[in-house]
Amino acid sequence: MNKERKEICLSGSGGQGLILAGIILAEAAGVYDGFEVAQTQSYGPEARGGASRSEVIISKEKIDYPKVIKSDILLALTQQSCDKYIKNVSEDGILLADSTNVLKIPSFSGKVYQHHITDDAIKVIGNKLVANIISLGIIVQLTDIVTKEAIKKALMNRIPVRVKELNIKALEHGFEVAKKL
């Protein structure tokens, strides 16, 4: 991706670790890859009722206006979040949909990638909670938005020691999945 400013929206439902995924992606870009980064989550009536999201803006320039207007990349781990946030994706953007939960892809002019991410988290990695990290792996492999070294360092920095191995396995599984998409 060669744009000066890239906006990523990570969406799903509460408890899927999307805030953590946003923080990891933001640290990878800002602390390890040297970009300017703003990472935001919103709460309130809009966030209630299922769909939640975490937003990351990665820029070569100082970020004066940190609100995500049009996402370049949307991760959707649930049907509800996909239906809700697809409207905010730019026309030539990317949608990564978890086909375990997103059974119907909304009308969208950009590029669509689908993979049964949650199924893989359960069956390949053995823990449903790492769907967020598999997703990060897929996004990084597909888009080069941050380097693999940076995302690994940021991941290691943000998760407890006892689940490090599990999470690295999930991240690397994401890399491999994306190579076949």
Added chain:
Amino acid sequence: MNKERKEICLSGSGGQGLILAGIILAEAAGVYDGFEVAQTQSYGPEARGGASRSEVIISKEKIDYPKVIKSDILLALTQQSCDKYIKNVSEDGILLADSTNVLKIPSFSGKVYQHHITDDAIKVIGNKLVANIISLGIIVQLTDIVTKEAIKKALMNRIPVRVKELNIKALEHGFEVAKKL
């Protein structure tokens, strides 16, 4: 605080748990107290070199512009972050400085509160890492920015089971400290 929109800046150095504190405060306000909330952290050259911050905007109205312009409340856990972010506090704002680390209060027209927060984390609670949670307790007691019920629920929701007791103790210690400030 009766303003329609309140902006809180939680600052210190990396590793002091300020992102987590921001997320807990944001969830308290947005999920449990029913406000519109945006919670942001920035990374990049500006954030490197010690001073780090996490920002929370709490509003009765939809937040169209989530960038913190002037903080109403600044928490400063280090001298460096205090010196750096005091410039962004509104003239009638509040500074809460951790006097364990902030030895010199910069010139400021607003209200200043000082307490040896990190000392208390170590000596009263027994863990340096809860300075962030003591700080939240002090801020909530001083400003009523969210309800005590909401901050407790959000805290319980965001920390591992094994450190719940420690964190509740830290939060309640913050309430008590603030009553004497």
